[in-house]
Amino acid sequence: METVQLAAKTRKNYGSRLARVIRRAGKVPAILYGHGMTPVPLEVETKELKKALHTKAGENVLITLKVEGAELKESTCRIKEIQHNPVTDDIQHVDFTVISLTEKIEVKVPLVLKHTEEAVGIKEGGILDVVHHEIEVECLPTQIPEKIEVDIKEMKIGDAIHVSDLALGKDIVCKLPADEVVIALHAPKREAELPAAAEEVTQPEVIEKGKKIETEESPAAGEKPAK
Numbered sequence: 366m367e368t369v370q371l372a373a374k375t376r377k378n379y380g381s382r383l384a385r386v387i388r389r390a391g392k393v394p395a396i397l398y399g400h401g402m403t404p405v406p407l408e409v410e411t412k413e414l415k416k417a418l419h420t421k422a423g424e425n426v427l428i429t430l431k432v433e434g435a436e437l438k439e440s441t442c443r444i445k446e447i448q449h450n451p452v453t454d455d456i457q458h459v460d461f462t463v464i465s466l467t468e469k470i471e472v473k474v475p476l477v478l479k480h481t482e483e484a485v486g487i488k489e490g491g492i493l494d495v496v497h498h499e500i501e502v503e504c505l506p507t508q509i510p511e512k513i514e515v516d517i518k519e520m521k522i523g524d525a526i527h528v529s530d531l532a533l534g535k536d537i538v539c540k541l542p543a544d545e546v547v548i549a550l551h552a553p554k555r556e557a558e559l560p561a562a563a564e565e566v567t568q569p570e571v572i573e574k575g576k577k578i579e580t581e582e583s584p585a586a587g588e589k590p591a592k
Contacts, residue, residue: 375434399463480518486550
């Protein structure tokens with residue numbers, strides 16, 4: 366697993382107003398967490414943070430955080446959470462967490478499908494159902510896989526790939542049950558299989574000529590309209 370160096374500075378104050386000032390300066394407000402330590406408010410360069418995130422590891426990248434103005438001058442950490450602007454998708458805030466390279470952690474690794482267009486069942490009109498786009502695993506930080514690849518070229522309609530079928534590296538443990546379905550290839554739905562009731566609903570009701578329709582707004586026979 367690749368390790369990226371990232372510089373950070375401590376900040377003394379909190380608040381949305383200060384956070385906006387930090388962002389306008391081309392930086393991202395952040396917090397560093399760690400077991401047995403007081404959280405440290407930080408700010409990092411937006412450009413450098415994006416560069417770290419654009420490695421093959423993505424958000425699972427290991428970061429050597431060099432902090433200016435803190436007792437903890439340097440630490441190995443990973444990204445715990447990233448908050449994005451819902452409109453612009455710009456990074457608004459990031460949480461880092463200090464880790465030990467000798468202790469196992471739980472991370473989510475992206476699932477990547479190979480030969481999707483060549484899959485036997487898809488060529489026959491089958492419907493591909495990807496149940497899990499990410500797989501949660503437990504391993505040492507240095508063993509985090511960049512992705513988990515699955516070749517579905519030989520999948521036929523009715524086939525399924527389970528957790529037990531995934532090729533994980535040595536000492537990497539999946540947190541999902543071994544019999545959990547990860548990918549399935551279903552048969553295509555046919556019009557003949559649709560419920561008959563659905564067809565009946567689409568048919569307009571035929572009213573006999575001259576027959577009066579009784580509704581909540583229309584009084585029944587023998588009743589006088591309410592005044």
